[in-house]
Amino acid sequence: MTIIPCKKIINRLKKCFSFDHGKHCSVVVWLLIMILLSLFNSEYLFARDSVIVLNSDMSIENYSLAHTEFKSMMVDLKDEIDLGSKWVNEKSIKKRIKKIDPDVIYCIGSKAYQMAYKFAKKKNLVFSLAINWRRLPMGKNTYGISNELHQGMQLMMHRYLFPDVNKIGVLYSKIYSEEWLNIAIENAKEVGIDIIGRHISESDDIESALDELLPEVDALWLTPDPIVISNVESVVKIFEQCEAVRKPVFAYNRTFANFGATLIMSADISTMGRQAAGIALDILANKKVIERVQNPAGSHIVLNLKKVDEYGINLNIEALESVNEIIR
Amino acid sequence: MIKSYRISVLILSRCLLFINICLLVILLLFLSFLPALANLRYTVCFYNPETNINNFALIKSEFDRYLSDYGYFQFQPFSDRDTFEKFIVGRKDGVYLISSWHFRKLKREYPMEMEAKLVGVSKGRPTHIKILTVRKSITNVNLLKGKIIAAAGSKEYTKGVLLEMLGEDQKSIVDSLRILIVPKDIDALMAVGFGMADSALTTESSLTKLAEINLKQYRILRQLAASKETLLPIIAAPKKLDENISSLLRVFENMGKTPVGQNKLRMLGMDGWKKLGNAERRFLEE
Numbered sequence: 285m286t287i288i289p290c291k292k293i294i295n296r297l298k299k300c301f302s303f304d305h306g307k308h309c310s311v312v313v314w315l316l317i318m319i320l321l322s323l324f325n326s327e328y329l330f331a332r333d334s335v336i337v338l339n340s341d342m343s344i345e346n347y348s349l350a351h352t353e354f355k356s357m358m359v360d361l362k363d364e365i366d367l368g369s370k371w372v373n374e375k376s377i378k379k380r381i382k383k384i385d386p387d388v389i390y391c392i393g394s395k396a397y398q399m400a401y402k403f404a405k406k407k408n409l410v411f412s413l414a415i416n417w418r419r420l421p422m423g424k425n426t427y428g429i430s431n432e433l434h435q436g437m438q439l440m441m442h443r444y445l446f447p448d449v450n451k452i453g454v455l456y457s458k459i460y461s462e463e464w465l466n467i468a469i470e471n472a473k474e475v476g477i478d479i480i481g482r483h484i485s486e487s488d489d490i491e492s493a494l495d496e497l498l499p500e501v502d503a504l505w506l507t508p509d510p511i512v513i514s515n516v517e518s519v520v521k522i523f524e525q526c527e528a529v530r531k532p533v534f535a536y537n538r539t540f541a542n543f544g545a546t547l548i549m550s551a552d553i554s555t556m557g558r559q560a561a562g563i564a565l566d567i568l569a570n571k572k573v574i575e576r577v578q579n580p581a582g583s584h585i586v587l588n589l590k591k592v593d594e595y596g597i598n599l600n601i602e603a604l605e606s607v608n609e610i611i612r
Numbered sequence: 613m614i615k616s617y618r619i620s621v622l623i624l625s626r627c628l629l630f631i632n633i634c635l636l637v638i639l640l641l642f643l644s645f646l647p648a649l650a651n652l653r654y655t656v657c658f659y660n661p662e663t664n665i666n667n668f669a670l671i672k673s674e675f676d677r678y679l680s681d682y683g684y685f686q687f688q689p690f691s692d693r694d695t696f697e698k699f700i701v702g703r704k705d706g707v708y709l710i711s712s713w714h715f716r717k718l719k720r721e722y723p724m725e726m727e728a729k730l731v732g733v734s735k736g737r738p739t740h741i742k743i744l745t746v747r748k749s750i751t752n753v754n755l756l757k758g759k760i761i762a763a764a765g766s767k768e769y770t771k772g773v774l775l776e777m778l779g780e781d782q783k784s785i786v787d788s789l790r791i792l793i794v795p796k797d798i799d800a801l802m803a804v805g806f807g808m809a810d811s812a813l814t815t816e817s818s819l820t821k822l823a824e825i826n827l828k829q830y831r832i833l834r835q836l837a838a839s840k841e842t843l844l845p846i847i848a849a850p851k852k853l854d855e856n857i858s859s860l861l862r863v864f865e866n867m868g869k870t871p872v873g874q875n876k877l878r879m880l881g882m883d884g885w886k887k888l889g890n891a892e893r894r895f896l897e898e
Contacts, residue, residue, distance in 0.1 A: 434806045436829075437799075444798070444825050474828045552795050559808070562760065562790055571758075581762060581808040582794040602821075604878040606796050608667040610674070 333568050334362040334386045338377075338400050340393025340413075341368030346553045347392045350412055353557025354390055358564065362386060367395055378403045388564045394420065401426075408567045412560045413553070417577065427563045427576050429556045432508070432536070434579040435464070436471045438549050441583065441606070442534060443475040445547065446503070448598040452534070453501035454481045455493055455522070457511035464507070484511060487518045494525045506535045506545070519543055530595045541586055541611060546595070548586040555582025584608050654856050658689045658709040659696040660845060661766040663881070664793050671879055678876050682863045683856070693766065700726070704850055707860055709880075712843035713769065716896055727851050729861055731892050732844035732882035733868065734817065738892060742773050742839040743819055746811040747804060748832055753778055756836075757785050762792045762800035762809035770813055777837045798822065805829040811836070815881075843895055844882055 335358055342348050355361060362384045365377055381389070381403050388408045391397035397411040401421055411428035414420060442449060452472070456465050465481045472479045480500055482493040490512070498504065504526055506513070513519060523543040526533050532546035540548055559581055566573050588611040592599050656679070658671070668689045675687035690696035700708055701722045708726060710718075718724055731738045750756060763770040774786045792809055794800050797818035803809040805826075816838070823830040847864055849857050867873035868884020877883055888896075 434802075436806055436826075437802045440798075440802060440825050440829070444821070475826050552799075555792070555794050555799075558792060562792060565790070575807060578808055579806060581792060581803040582796075582799050584795070601875060601878055604875060605881045606798055607670070607879070608795070609670050 333360075334384055335360075335388045335390065335564055335568070336363040336365065336381070336384055336386045337361060337390045337392065338365050338396040339367060340391075340395040342366040343368050344393075346413060349553045350392050350557035350560070353554045354392075354561045354564075357558060357561035367399065374399070388567050390560055390564060397428075408564075410560050410563050410567075412556045427567070427573055429551075429559050429563075429578050429580055431551060432579065433549060433551050433583055435468050436474070437579070437583060438505075438534075438536075439468070439472050439475050439477055441549055441585065441603075442503075442505075442547070443477060444606070445585075445587070445600055445603045446532075446597055447600055449502040449532075450476065451478045451480060451501045451503075453497040453504045454479055454507060455490065455497070455504070455512045456481055456483055456507065456509050457485065458483050460511060461507060461509045479505075486511065487514045490518055490521055491525065494522065498525065498529050498531050501531065503532045503534055503546070506533055506540065508536060532591060532595055532597060538586060541588065544588070544591060545586075546588050546591040546597070550584050550586075551580030552582030552584045556580050586611065654683070654685045654707065654860055656685065656687050656707045656709055656847075656860070657696070657699065658687065659693065659714070660709075660711045660880075661693060661714055661769040662711045662764075662845075663797075664764045664766070664795050667879070674876050674879060678867075678873065679860075679863065683859060685860055685863070693768075697722075700724075705857075706849070707857055708848045709845060710848055711769075712846050712896060713772070715846055715848060716898070719896070725850060726848040728846040728888050728893070728896050729849050730847040730864055730885040731888050732846070732877075732880070733884040733886050734844060734882045738844055738886060739841040740844055741816040741841055742777070742813055743816050743835050744774065744777060744811060744813055744837040745801065745804060745819060745833045746836045748834050750810065750834065750836065753782055753785060753836065756789065756811060758788045759790070759810035760792050760808075761789045761811045761813060762794050762803040763813040764794055764797050764800055765813070767791050767793065773813060773839055777839050801833070802829070804833060817881075843892055845880065846888070846896070847885065 337351055337354060339347055339351050342351065351364070355364075363380055365372060365380060367377070377399060381400075386404075386407060388410060389400045389404060391400045391409055391411045392413055394414045397409065397414050397420055400407070400409050401423065405423045406425065408425045408427065409423065411417065411420070411426070413431060414428065415431065417428060417430055442452065454465060454468065456462065462483070465479070469479045469481075480497065482497045484490060484493050504522070506522065519540070520543065523533060527544060533540070533544070534547045534549070535545040536548065536550055538548055538550065559578055563573055563578070585607045586609040587607045590612055656675070668691060671689055672687055679685035679687060690699070697718065700706075700718065701724070704725045712728075712731070715728060734740065746756065750759070761770070765773070770791050771786055774789070775783060778786060792803070794803060797814040798821065800809070800812035800814050801818060801822045804812045819830070819835070847861065849861060853861070864885050865887070867877055874883050
């Protein structure tokens with residue numbers, strides 16, 4: 285190894301900075317400036333990666349579950365605001381959002397989304413568990429997970445669990461669900477199911493519509509149509525009529541278990557929280573979010589075995605591994 | 613008067629002595645039964661990182677109900693891997709229903725006193741294959757970079773299987789994948805079909821089910837890679853069995869022979885159990 289004396293190094297450095305080599309030196313200096321700038325920029329970007337959670341009410345189990353799952357996928361949350369807490373008010377929330385200036389606000393429930401939209405509509409808002417999200421104001425930076433499972437998913441599970449159920453009836457209103465029904469009819473064909481719809485204009489039409497519909501079908505599929513599910517009386521009426529002719533009801537919410545639904549298929553809340561976190565991470569990474577409002581990817585299935593036995597429906601035993609809850 | 617007083621005191625003291633002796637006998641009897649009482653309930657501990665079991669309450673109640681017909685047995689599912697591992701490592705007692713993948717991993721990492729006794733069976737086979745399914749537009753592994761993969765297993769398990777499938781040289785692609793954990797295999801496949809994910813890691817049998825339910829959905833998918841055959845979940849117990857554990861193992865072994873038992877096993881994706889053969893033992897020791 286040769287040892288270069290200090291004097292020699294100093295001389296070389298002097299030469300380097302002399303007029304002849306000035307141009308090379310300036311290139312080096314510029315490169316150094318660029319590197320420093322990019323480092324500063326990435327540091328700045330990291331500092332900007334801020335996410336906050338706005339929860340409509342943490343005491344509601346589903347809201348809390350989505351919150352926990354979302355949190356488990358985020359490295360650093362800047363703030364978590366519980367609108368259900370008596371210690372927060374609109375003014376303090378606005379102040380907290382303004383202070384953090386977040387890149388993404390995850391809104392759990394309609395109340396949280398509406399508040400976030402009011403105070404920070406230009407921010408990226410990701411919602412989940414918002415009831416009737418189509419009625420919410422949507423900005424160009426709004427993303428979310430809908431509450432409803434893709435109807436294709438529901439139909440596939442109907443077919444998987446009950447291979448002999450070939451005709452499914454649907455009560456619907458033309459105003460809210462005509463388009464939905466037409467798509468469902470197409471999707472149902474893929475799994476060999478016939479969807480037979482009967483439209484109603486008001487809840488008083490339910491009885492006569494069911495009188496016509498039930499003899500033609502093997503089961504009734506209850507959907508969240510506001511005219512069909514307008515009040516408790518309507519729901520009771522539907523279940524009583526189906527019970528009278530021993531036709532199973534497939535529903536979309538755990539509440540209908542109390543009325544005697546045979547199958548309830550809803551979205552898995554934990555998966556929704558994870559999907560929302562995925563969208564938030566994509567936004568932070570400047571990735572394009574292709575589907576702005578996604579369907580839930582996970583399902584939660586409640587099966588009423590008492591009704592299955594009572595009505596003598598053929599149940600695919602293999603499908604039991606997909607069931608989350610059994611009512612006996 | 614004094615005499616009668618003395619007689620009554622004597623009777624009273626004799627009675628007290630008798631009561632004390634009786635109490636002592638009861639206490640001795642209780643103490644002699646204490647070890648038996650402690651063993652009254654034999655617990656089957658369950659943890660499986662291969663599936664995202666989110667129906668713990670259902671599985672626990674169904675298995676408790678089934679096992680209680682055969683003795684003082686109960687079923688305890690674990691949701692957290694660390695808690696389960698802390699519980700099982702170093703133990704010399706108990707019965708464990710555990711994924712074969714996880715059992716092998718534990719055996720490699722810790723000194724384990726347990727050995728596999730039974731292996732699950734589905735449609736006559738004690739093994740299964742994992743398939744990496746993608747949308748038709750993803751024609752090779754490189755196109756998977758940064759995509760969403762839906763799977764029902766834990767993140768660690770999913771990554772482990774993918775690395776084994778694709779090879780260590782594809783580690784950067786595996787690391788770039790965003791794993792979306794869903795409740796069940798069929799959800800993972802439907803997530804790809806309905807556009808919530810780009811790929812799915814599921815069992816081969818789930819893919820077959822999809823083809824049976826919805827051929828159109830099945831046809832829009834492509835099978836990109838497959839794992840080696842791995843054993844279905846196993847039942848591990850101490851090498852030396854006591855009478856209770858032996859009878860518990862017999863209960864499990866016979867589970868697939870009755871429709872009620874089969875229905876319970878279906879919740880775990882199996883339809884029976886069999887004793888481990890030499891090939892299965894070799895697989896677990898590899």
